[in-house]
Each structure stands twice: as C-alpha cells, then as structure tokens.
Amino acid sequence: MRVDGGIGLDLASAPGDACDAEAAGYDGVWVAETSHDPFFPLLLAAEHTERIELGTAIAVAFARSPMTTAYAAWDLQAYARGRLNLGLGSQIKPHIERRFSMPWSHPAARMREYIQALRAIWDSWQHGTRLDFRGDFYQHTLMTPFFDPGPHDFGPPAVFVAAVGEQMTRSAAEVADGLLVHGFTTERYLREVTMPMVTAGLASSGRTRGDFQLSYPAFVVTGATEEDVARAAVAVRRQIAFYGSTPAYRGVLELHGWGDLQPELNRLSKQGGWEQMGELIDDDMLAAFAVAGEPASIAGQLEARFGALVDRISFYTPFSADPVLFQDILAGLRSGPGAA
Numbered sequence: 001m002r003v004d005g006g007i008g009l010d011l012a013s014a015p016g017d018a019c020d021a022e023a024a025g026y027d028g029v030w031v032a033e034t035s036h037d038p039f040f041p042l043l044l045a046a047e048h049t050e051r052i053e054l055g056t057a058i059a060v061a062f063a064r065s066p067m068t069t070a071y072a073a074w075d076l077q078a079y080a081r082g083r084l085n086l087g088l089g090s091q092i093k094p095h096i097e098r099r100f101s102m103p104w105s106h107p108a109a110r111m112r113e114y115i116q117a118l119r120a121i122w123d124s125w126q127h128g129t130r131l132d133f134r135g136d137f138y139q140h141t142l143m144t145p146f147f148d149p150g151p152h153d154f155g156p157p158a159v160f161v162a163a164v165g166e167q168m169t170r171s172a173a174e175v176a177d178g179l180l181v182h183g184f185t186t187e188r189y190l191r192e193v194t195m196p197m198v199t200a201g202l203a204s205s206g207r208t209r210g211d212f213q214l215s216y217p218a219f220v221v222t223g224a225t226e227e228d229v230a231r232a233a234v235a236v237r238r239q240i241a242f243y244g245s246t247p248a249y250r251g252v253l254e255l256h257g258w259g260d261l262q263p264e265l266n267r268l269s270k271q272g273g274w275e276q277m278g279e280l281i282d283d284d285m286l287a288a289f290a291v292a293g294e295p296a297s298i299a300g301q302l303e304a305r306f307g308a309l310v311d312r313i314s315f316y317t318p319f320s321a322d323p324v325l326f327q328d329i330l331a332g333l334r335s336g337p338g339a340a
Contacts, residue, residue: 001307002027003330004055004215004314007045009036018045021052024327025334028053030087030314033060039072046080054080057180057215058089058162062110063100066117066138073157074122074149082154087180087215088114089162092248108167110137115159115175122156125149160215164249166197173201178213183316184243185216186288187305189252195309215312218305219290220329222298223321229293233286235319238278240289245269245277256288295325299332 005026007017021029029045029052031038038056045054054076061069069088077084090096090107097104113135120133124143128151131143161172162180172179179198181190202212221236223229243249245265253259261280268277286292291301306313313333315326 001303001310001333002053002312003333004028004030004053004312005326006030006032006057006314007041009034009038009041011040011044014041014044015048018049018052018054020323022049024323025330026052028055028085028312030055030057030085032057039076042084043076043079046076046083051083053083053085055085055087055160057087057160057217059087060091060095060100061088061114062090062096062102062104062107066114067121067140070118070121071149073118074125074152077154077157078152082157084157085160085178086157087160087162089180090168092246105137108165108171111161111168112171112175113137115161118159119156119175126151126155158213160213163194165251166193169194169197170201170204173198173212174205176212178215178311181214181216181310182243182249183217183219184240184249184252184289186252186256187309188288189255190216190306190309193251193255213312214310215314216306216310217314217316218302219316220298220302221286221290221292222295222325222329224295224325228321232317232319232321233292234278236290236317237281237286238274239316239318240281240285241265241277242269242274244281256285258285295328296332298329302329302333 003026005021007014007029018029031041038059042054073084073086090111093104096102117133117135117138117140120131121140123129124131125148131140133140158177160178160180161176162182163169163172164182164184169179181194202208219236221229221232223232244253244262247266250259250262253262265277291298302313
C-alpha cells in the first residue's frame with residue numbers, strides 16, 4: 001500500500017507541511033476543500049517538493065464547470081511534473097444549490113459525464129482533437145487557439161472520485177482512475193458493497209482491478225498515553241456521529257443493523273447536539289469504523305483489515321496528536337507483509 005498524509009489549507013504552512021511529509025517518507029499528500037480552495041496549497045507544495053504525489057480529497061466538482069476544473073488541474077499537473085491526483089466529490093444537494101448556487105441532479109450520472117467532459121477537454125489540448133462534447137448535463141464545443149493551453153510532457157492527471165453509495169461507486173469505476181473511499185466506511189461495507197460495485201464498473205469499461213486505485217482514510221484512535229487515547233476516541237466518535245447524521249450515508253449503518261440510529265443523529269445535528277451525538281456511538285460501532293490502540297499496534301491492524309483491499313491508505317485523525325506517532329505507524333506499514 002501507498003501511505004498518504006495531508007497538508008492544511010493555510011498557505012503559509014503548506015510548503016513546510018509538504019516538505020515534512022516528503023522527508024518522512026509519505027507517498028502522497030492530499031488537501032480537502034472545506035473553507036478554502038484546495039488547489040492553492042498544492043501549488044505551493046509542488047514548488048517545494050520533488051517526489052511526493054499531490055492530491056485533492058476532494059475538490060467539489062459540481063461547484064465548478066468541467067472547463068474550470070480542467071484548466072486548474074492541467075496547469076497544476078504541468079507545474080508538479082506529473083504528480084497530481086485530481087480527487088473529485090459531488091458534495092450534497094443543499095451545499096451545491098444553496099452555498100454554490102449551482103444545479104443539482106442525478107449526481108452519479110452527472111459525475112460520470114463530468115469526468116468524460118474533462119477527458120474530452122484534455123484530449124483536445126494534448127492531441128489537438130476537435131472539442132465536441134455533448135452530454136445530458138454538459139456541452140463543450142468551443143476551443144480556439146487563444147484559449148488552448150496546449151500539450152505538456154505529463155498529460156492529464158489521474159482522476160479519483162469520492163463515493164459512498166453504490167451508484168457513485170460504480171460510476172467511479174466506469175470512468176475514473178481511482179476511488180476515494182469515504183472515511184465513513186467499515187471493512188465490511190468495503191468488502192460487501194463497495195468492492196462488488198467496483199468490480200462491476202471496471203468490467204463494464206473493459207478494465208481490471210490493476211487499472212484502478214482505491215484510497216482509504218482509516219479512522220485511527222491512538223495516543224502516547226491512555227488519556228490521549230481516550231480523548232482521541234471521543235473525537236472519533238463525534239466524527240462518526242457527524243457523518244452518520246447524513247441521510248445519504250445511512251446505508252453503511254443499515255448494513256450493520258444500526259440504521260435506526262441515523263434519524264436520531266440527524267435530529268440532534270439540527271439542534272447542535274454534537275456531544276450527545278458522539279455519546280450514541282457505542283464501542284461496537286467505534287470498533288467497526290476505527291482501529292484503536294497503542295501506536296505500535298496500529299500498523300498491524302490496518303494491514304490486517306485493509307491490506308488486501310486498498311492501494312493507498314491515510315490516517316483519519318480528527319484530534320491533535322504528535323506527528324512522530326504516525327511516522328512510527330508509517331514505518332510499521334512499510335515493514336509489514338503488505339509493504340511495497
């Protein structure tokens with residue numbers, strides 16, 4: 001497995017974070033899109049690193065047209081000398097319509113077409129083909145020399161899609177280069193729901209599992225002391241509860257027989273009852289979603305759960321912890337049975 005880290009959205013610290021991750025031996029760093037644009041930190045990271053891969057996890061696709069995303073990713077891929085992984089996500093309807101003021105409909109089908117449009121645009125730049133993309137959601141039929149950035153030595157970036165539900169997962173496997181598995185995914189859900197959809201999507205596009213990467217951000221509960229571990233558990237329970245309050249993610253809970261919890265989490269989220277929500281995540285649920293224990297035990301647990309399933313793994317830690325702890329976990333993964 002490749003092991004990935006992250007860098008923050010603070011532009012002042014992004015170069016140092018990326019250099020530290022590269023020096024520590026991480027294979028990639030990823031940036032989320034929350035309160036800031038995800039491309040700017042990666043531009044700075046590209047400037048100050050040589051080897052490490054750079055990814056968005058995620059950039060909100062439907063907040064941008066395919067053309068807007070194509071330009072940003074094309075320039076960053078060239079500047080990073082071919083190290084960009086463009087991770088895209090749909091977000092949810094209220095954010096797309098009410099925060100971004102953009103259209104929402106049929107997200108899985110729209111995402112499939114979005115990536116097809118990106119590939120058509122990039123092909124016109126790299127190979128000079130006529131741009132004539134006509135879909136149900138997007139039409140791109142004009143590209144004159146003045147607006148054509150032209151080819152570069154690295155070609156288009158790899159495209160990853162974030163997915164939880166079956167339709168989006170299958171769409172990703174049909175047209176993308178990889179899947180960004182959501183952190184709100186258990187090993188069982190990954191095996192019983194995600195992987196069959198990946199297999200079906202790859203088969204429909206004439207590809208094999210070797211043509212497609214799965215990236216998984218694993219919830220980790222650990223710390224230098226018992227008190228640190230306890231605090232980490234509280235933080236992870238709250239994050240699990242936050243995701244569990246989202247109706248679109250109910251299927252993960254239902255697979256385990258916890259579906260009835262979702263409406264209660266949703267109700268509490270609307271009341272701002274974040275602490276109470278976390279208290280509803282019992283020990284069995286925590287164990288299903290997270291690996292937990294002393295740092296020395298984490299690498300083995302991750303390898304046992306996910307070594308045969310995913311190609312990339314990162315540490316999902318919604319709590320503050322000494323980075324040295326995770327360098328030790330990284331070293332354990334490097335020396336384990338699934339080491340590259």
